[in-house]
Amino acid sequence: ACSSTMDLQRIISEIKDEIEANASEIEAAADAKEETAKPGPFGMAIATAETVLTAGAADIVFPIQSISKVLALDLALQQLGDRVFERVGREPSGDPFNSVIDLERTLGVPRNPFINAGALVIIDILVAAHPDEDAVVDLVQEQLDGRVVSFDDAVLSESGDLNQAMLSFMKHHNNIHSPIDRVMGAYSKQCALSVDCAGLALAGRFLTRTRLTNSADAEIKRAQRMRTVLALMMTCGHYDGSGDFAVRVGLPAKSGVGGGILAIAPETASIAVWSPNLDRHGNSILGVRALEMLSVRTGWSVFGPLGA
Structure with missing residues (x-):
């Protein structure tokens, strides 16, 4: 060691x-x-x-993209605890990160929080509680000891057509509650977050x-949350x-x-x-x-x- x-x-x-x-x-x-x-x-x-x-x-400096999904999950677990997993699963998918195939089999419940569909459900949870849509950005900023984050323009400007299609499908199955454009806006921003x-x-x-x-209860919940995320x-x-x-x-x-x-x-x-x-x-x-x-x-x- x-x-x-x-x-x-x-x-x-x-x-x-x-x-x-x-x-x-x-x-x-x-x-x-x-x-x-x-x-x-x-x-x-x-x-x-x-x-x-x-x-x-x-x-x-590079955009963190899907690494932001980890931070979003931690925030959602702080908010709802294990009730998060009533809307998204905890199992490996075996499919590519942007696959839509599984959503039809599971009636709009994504397999886990780290494939795109699952991350969008997590963002829907966060958007409902954070009107400024900056929850993940704020979390990163808190951890950086005064360093300033930036945003990747190319990632911000991506169309996200496939993600919007997944959101519409999940909304049809009542697993997305916020307006689709708000969820997409928050998701694009957290993916575009750029650090070294x-x-x-x-x-x-x-x-x-x-x-x-x-x-203390709060400490037990925090430790359990870390274990869940990891x-x-x-x-x-x-x-x-x-x-x-x-x-x-x-x-x-x-x-x-x-x-x-x-x-x-x-x-x-x-x-x-x-x-x-x-x-x-x-x-x-x-x-x-x-x-x-x-x-x-x-x-x-x-x-x-x-x-x-």
């Missing part, structure tokens, strides 16, 4: 060097989403209770605090690539098509990686490989360290 800040900085610097030296081979071996001329830059950051460590292109790796690691650091610190990150955080990721990395994590991944080592660290080229599931190829290397070298897998 990793014992000090100095050890950790050395490990992530070595991983960055190895990733950069072998990026073409790593991407060629992966099942890429599309052909790319060359690997993009790679960045990594780790936020512990004491410090933030970075390596590589950790200061390049250090900012993403800080934004997710609150998720590392899984241990009960006292026996369990869903482990089983559903990488869409139809979640099982492969769990085997390779062994950490709760959530990816976004902006190339970022947020991973959580409970009670230890929040880890952010970023590189733009994606596999066919929509996950960063170099990001997944870096997290696999980090898990082995630190012993942070939730299933225990490899070796003696």
Whole structure:
């Protein structure tokens, strides 16, 4: 296991060097989403209770996209508790993140909160309680120690036709209650939220605090909420690539098509990686490989360290 800040900085610097030296081979071996001329830059950051460590292109800003779904789920659970799961399931989908197939079988109840349909139901819950539609943006801003967030114009301007179709279908089945344009507006904004790796690691650091610190009701609910969010990150955080990721990395994590991944080592660290080229599931190829290397070298897998 990793014992000090100095050890950790050395490990992530070595991983960055190895990733950069072998990026073409790593991407060629992966099942890429599309052909790319060359690997993009790679960045990594780790936020512990004491410090933030970075390596590589950790200061390049990118839209967090679907990683925002984790933060939205936490807010919805604060609001409704387990009643959230009366409107969205807790099971892996086995389908791509933007699939509409399953909604017809389940009569408008999405399989989990991290596929697009499920995230839209979560946003519907938040919009009902937050008229300014900025709940997730406010949460991120609170975590960033004074850093300012920005928004990606290209993501904000996407049409979202497929998401609107899913919203209409779910509204038909009475699982969307707010106006569709309000849900779409809030969803686009949270997906367009842009930070660098250090900012993403800080934004997710609150998720590392899984241990009960006292026996107050509010503290018990908070700890249960963290366990719920992390369990869903482990089983559903990488869409139809979640099982492969769990085997390779062994950490709760959530990816976004902006190339970022947020991973959580409970009670230890929040880890952010970023590189733009994606596999066919929509996950960063170099990001997944870096997290696999980090898990082995630190012993942070939730299933225990490899070796003696």
